[in-house]
Amino acid sequence: MQLSLNGRAALITGGSKGLGLAIAKAFAGAGGKVAIVARNAEQLATAEAEIKVAAPGAEVLAVAADISTAAGCEAAFAKAEQAFGQVDILINNAGTSQRGPFLEVSDALWQNDLDLKLFAAIRLGRLVWPGMQARRWGRIINVLNTGAKAPPAEGAPTAVTRAAGMALTKVQANEGAKHNILVNAMLVGLIDSDQHRRRHAASKTNESYEAWLGKLGQALPMGRYGRPEEFAATALFLCSEGGGYIAGVALNVDGGRSPVV
Numbered sequence: 688m689q690l691s692l693n694g695r696a697a698l699i700t701g702g703s704k705g706l707g708l709a710i711a712k713a714f715a716g717a718g719g720k721v722a723i724v725a726r727n728a729e730q731l732a733t734a735e736a737e738i739k740v741a742a743p744g745a746e747v748l749a750v751a752a753d754i755s756t757a758a759g760c761e762a763a764f765a766k767a768e769q770a771f772g773q774v775d776i777l778i779n780n781a782g783t784s785q786r787g788p789f790l791e792v793s794d795a796l797w798q799n800d801l802d803l804k805l806f807a808a809i810r811l812g813r814l815v816w817p818g819m820q821a822r823r824w825g826r827i828i829n830v831l832n833t834g835a836k837a838p839p840a841e842g843a844p845t846a847v848t849r850a851a852g853m854a855l856t857k858v859q860a861n862e863g864a865k866h867n868i869l870v871n872a873m874l875v876g877l878i879d880s881d882q883h884r885r886r887h888a889a890s891k892t893n894e895s896y897e898a899w900l901g902k903l904g905q906a907l908p909m910g911r912y913g914r915p916e917e918f919a920a921t922a923l924f925l926c927s928e929g930g931g932y933i934a935g936v937a938l939n940v941d942g943g944r945s946p947v948v
Contacts, residue, residue: 692714694718696720696772696773697714698724698815699711700725700754700780702721705915706915710922712919713916713919713920714923717923720771721746722767724750726752731749750763756802773818774819775822775825779827781803784845785844786844788841792844801844804848804852805851812827812855815827816863819863819866828925829856829873831849831853832875833941836850836853837946856870856935871936873922876940876941879914884896908943909942913941913942
């Protein structure tokens with residue numbers, strides 16, 4: 688199956704690296720226009736250049752904004768809409784993995800996590816929704832993690848915020864389906880990322896990153912970590928016409944690791 692976005696415009700938060708960057712490359716390669724949003728302007732410039740190399744001729748917009756604030760969400764949306772005329776696809780991917788013992792998670796950490804992951808998805812969803820509804824075409828993917836279905840001990844605040852994101856996905860999907868606004872969640876398992884590269888560097892091991900990650904992956908059902916490109920390919924399918932009858936799904940993209948279907 689040849690997956691194409693046919694010039695659809697996507698707004699991708701957390702788009703300067705990791706999964707967000709992989710999704711942006713996949714979308715640009717499939718004929719989509721991509722606006723990548725992050726806080727670090729230098730990282731955004733590097734990511735923009737990478738996308739243009741991966742997909743020559745693609746329309747790419749880098750937007751420096753803090754989407755943990757209402758003003759940041761409004762600025763990101765306004766710049767994407769001005770550049771592309773409309774936003775057809777929203778990928779809510781921004782977020783970090785804040786977690787620790789319940790009694791040690793402060794109010795500030797709870798609030799930061801909710802602002803960046805949950806409220807950003809709510810605010811951006813409200814901004815893109817009217818246009819999608821008017822055009823009778825829209826796709827929203829809320830990138831969560833498997834802790835949303837199976838919260839571990841010391842998994843707060845991130846598992847709680849992600850679980851709320853899964854509920855938000857279902858609410859949006861039930862309201863959006865009649866307008867052909869298809870909303871789904873993708874739940875991340877263990878995937879090769881910048882976070883793991885930082886852990887490898889901190890471990891002070893003499894092993895190469897590839898060997899170190901390979902050993903960790905042996906404990907997983909598939910015997911390896913996932914690749915960002917595999918996650919991005921799933922997002923591309925959901926946002927293409929091939930995924931045109933899928934809505935309200937919280938899809939584990941974890942190689943079978945999650946104990947919950």
